Amino acid sequence: MPAFLLALWQGLAGAGLLPAAVLPSPALVLATLIAMAQSGEMAQAIGATASRLAWGFVLGATTGTVLGGLCGASPLARRMLDPLVQSLRSVPSLAWVPLFILWLGIFEASKITLVAVGVFFPVYLNLLGGIANVDRKLLEVGQVHGFSRLRRLLRIQLPAALPAYVLGLRGGLGLGWMFVAAAELLGAANGLGFILDDGEQTGRPERVLAALLLFGICGKLTDTIMAALGRHLVAWQDTARA
Amino acid sequence: MPYALDITDLEKSYGESRVLGPINLHLTPGTITAIIGRSGCGKTTLLRCLGGLETPTSGGIKVGDGNVRQRDIGYVFQEPRLMPWLSVAKNTAFGLKGIKRQARDEAVAEALKLVGLTEAAGLLPKQLSGGMAQRVALARALAPRPALILLDEPFSALDPFTREQMQDHLLHLHGYYGATMVMITHDMDEALALAQRVIVLNGAPGKVIGDFTPDLPRPAARTSMAFFNWKRRITEVLSDRPAHRLSA
Numbered sequence: 001m002p003a004f005l006l007a008l009w010q011g012l013a014g015a016g017l018l019p020a021a022v023l024p025s026p027a028l029v030l031a032t033l034i035a036m037a038q039s040g041e042m043a044q045a046i047g048a049t050a051s052r053l054a055w056g057f058v059l060g061a062t063t064g065t066v067l068g069g070l071c072g073a074s075p076l077a078r079r080m081l082d083p084l085v086q087s088l089r090s091v092p093s094l095a096w097v098p099l100f101i102l103w104l105g106i107f108e109a110s111k112i113t114l115v116a117v118g119v120f121f122p123v124y125l126n127l128l129g130g131i132a133n134v135d136r137k138l139l140e141v142g143q144v145h146g147f148s149r150l151r152r153l154l155r156i157q158l159p160a161a162l163p164a165y166v167l168g169l170r171g172g173l174g175l176g177w178m179f180v181a182a183a184e185l186l187g188a189a190n191g192l193g194f195i196l197d198d199g200e201q202t203g204r205p206e207r208v209l210a211a212l213l214l215f216g217i218c219g220k221l222t223d224t225i226m227a228a229l230g231r232h233l234v235a236w237q238d239t240a241r242a
Numbered sequence: 243m244p245y246a247l248d249i250t251d252l253e254k255s256y257g258e259s260r261v262l263g264p265i266n267l268h269l270t271p272g273t274i275t276a277i278i279g280r281s282g283c284g285k286t287t288l289l290r291c292l293g294g295l296e297t298p299t300s301g302g303i304k305v306g307d308g309n310v311r312q313r314d315i316g317y318v319f320q321e322p323r324l325m326p327w328l329s330v331a332k333n334t335a336f337g338l339k340g341i342k343r344q345a346r347d348e349a350v351a352e353a354l355k356l357v358g359l360t361e362a363a364g365l366l367p368k369q370l371s372g373g374m375a376q377r378v379a380l381a382r383a384l385a386p387r388p389a390l391i392l393l394d395e396p397f398s399a400l401d402p403f404t405r406e407q408m409q410d411h412l413l414h415l416h417g418y419y420g421a422t423m424v425m426i427t428h429d430m431d432e433a434l435a436l437a438q439r440v441i442v443l444n445g446a447p448g449k450v451i452g453d454f455t456p457d458l459p460r461p462a463a464r465t466s467m468a469f470f471n472w473k474r475r476i477t478e479v480l481s482d483r484p485a486h487r488l489s490a
């Protein structure tokens with residue numbers, strides 16, 4: 001089916017039925033990609049975007065893990081922090097941008113922070129939910145064995161929350177890609193988002209399509225890696241816990 | 243040392259409705275007591291109170307001298323409740339703490355041998371049948387060698403053959419380390435084969451309506467006349483129920 005669509009698209013474009021200024025032919029997009037690869041522009045753009053994403057992901061996932069774990073483990077921390085986090089969540093994420101730019105400038109820091117905000121929420125929510133929703137029946141097993149709160153957290157709640165946490169990380173990564181694209185569109189001197197913006201400004205849709213394609217491929221790639229890592233993590237949990 | 247169990251004026255209500263009590267019972271250390279009664283009559287609630295999982299609305303429970311640590315009580319739930327991320331061996335070791343690795347491994351091996359699951363030590367819960375899972379749950383409760391063991395219909399999910407085998411295991415176990423055991427069952431044969439004392443509960447709210455001390459040899463010959471007579475006497479107390487099987 002995708003191959004058929006591609007052939008149809010190429011056929012229509014080749015026959016001159018699709019004006020190149022609207023939808024350039026696949027061949028042209030491919031040629032653009034090859035040119036970008038040869039000039040080193042592609043590697044440079046992917047590198048810039050991936051580095052923003054990576055820093056933002058680490059920052060957002062770490063904060064989400066620490067706060068989610070804290071609120072999950074301690075009802076007190078949860079009562080104090082969770083309402084705040086929930087109210088921040090209702091702010092549309094892109095609305096943070098002006099504030100970040102005022103605080104952190106227009107360069108890397110504000111972009112990375114925006115990505116981190118995107119990554120934070122799914123990680124935080126999934127970990128907290130995972131810990132809070134552990135089956136009461138399993139918790140009672142700890143209770144009849146006289147577990148302390150710490151032991152209950154380590155031996156029951158955290159392992160039981162792991163699958164939800166892994167899902168949160170994966171969702172966070174997906175949102176991270178969305179937010180890095182947004183951050184770069186809003187003003188960057190390099191990166192895949194910059195190529196998008198630049199293609200639009202200079203009226204070259206083949207560059208826009210090439211950048212979109214690269215976003216898609218990279219996003220899918222990291223998601224696949226993350227999913228495999230997650231499966232590995234849960235499988236290890238199944239078999240190798242002391 | 244097995245514990246005595248003293249239950250005085252125990253009552254449990256959920257909201258306005260009393261589901262249990264008042265109940266007064268004294269259980270002798272080292273004995274097996276079976277509790278039978280119809281579905282919903284409060285058997286599980288009683289056991290949960292004894293195990294510290296529910297706080298009685300009023301009345302008292304005294305286990306041993308009253309200073310018993312939670313970990314000296316073993317509890318087998320109606321469902322296996324295994325940790326899905328742990329192997330059979332690690333599930334069995336779940337309640338063991340503060341002991342050396344070697345002692346732990348020995349306790350696990352012994353408990354698994356007792357329930358006939360030595361071969362399954364490395365399997366995950368998702369790879370077990372219902373009956374196997376319930377045997378792991380039993381092994382988990384036995385491994386710490388508790389002085390009081392509370393069992394909520396532990397064998398009702400097992401096939402008849404495995405059930406009898408497990409009953410024999412339990413008697414054997416009781417014979418050589420002598421914990422006090424309280425066991426809920428809906429199987430009159432099981433109650434009579436294992437227990438020195440059979441308590442019959444009646445529902446809404448749950449009260450003791452029968453208290454029997456069958457003096458059968460153990461393991462009791464299930465086909466003997468004495469066995470059959472006790473069965474009839476107890477069934478009479480449960481009146482309009484079919485002869486030998488009482489639903490949980």
Ligand SMILES: Nc1ncnc2c1ncn2[C@@H]1O[C@H](COP(=O)(O)OP(=O)(O)O)[C@@H](O)[C@H]1O
Nearest residue numbers: 256261279280281282283284285286287288490
């Ligand atoms: N957490 C609860 N809240 C309200 N009612 C309960 C709760 N647990 C049990 N009950 C009620 O208490 C009664 C006794 O239940 P249970 O002890 O589970 O009976 P059994 O184990 O004998 O079948 C039932 O009527 C049940 O509906």
Ligand SMILES: [Mg+2]
Nearest residue numbers: 285286320490
């Ligand atoms: Mg019950």
